[in-house]
Amino acid sequence: MTFGRRLRTYLVGVGLGLLMVYIFFGDRDLTTWTPEGRVLIAIDSSTHIISDLAKCQMQCLVLSDSSIYKIQEVADVIFSESSTQKKPCPIYKIKSTWKEEKYSLTWEVCEFDEVVTLNSILKEGTECGC
Numbered sequence: 001m002t003f004g005r006r007l008r009t010y011l012v013g014v015g016l017g018l019l020m021v022y023i024f025f026g027d028r029d030l031t032t033w034t035p036e037g038r039v040l041i042a043i044d045s046s047t048h049i050i051s052d053l054a055k056c057q058m059q060c061l062v063l064s065d066s067s068i069y070k071i072q073e074v075a076d077v078i079f080s081e082s083s084t085q086k087k088p089c090p091i092y093k094i095k096s097t098w099k100e101e102k103y104s105l106t107w108e109v110c111e112f113d114e115v116v117t118l119n120s121i122l123k124e125g126t127e128c129g130c
Helices: 003-025 035-045 052-061 065-073
Strands: 047-050 075-083 091-098 101-110 115-123
Touching (some): 035 065, 035 075, 035 091, 035 101, 052 115, 065 075, 065 091, 065 115
Parallel strands (some): 047 115
Antiparallel strands (some): 091 101, 101 115
């Protein structure tokens, strides 16, 4: 068997394998197994508590609970600014751009209790007296 024939056979096998993987797993969201995806899912699926500071900041920024969820939908976890090793409840900093404005949220995630607490929400360029 020549090298060209072996290469073609290999490529046909790889192509069929890729096609089968796409057929079986094409409709799955594969981002849920990443650390960022796991944190965002934990925040979305847990009971929410809003701290007094966050309530004050929400009033200052004229944000409702529903707008917090919309901000959360397009968020990214910033692990370098988070306290991921804090026990029992790590603190995650999340940044998001919503309606052309940049927000920074700080969540305390207690997965064991299935409770997350919004500690603060800041908008870039806006200061609140809280």
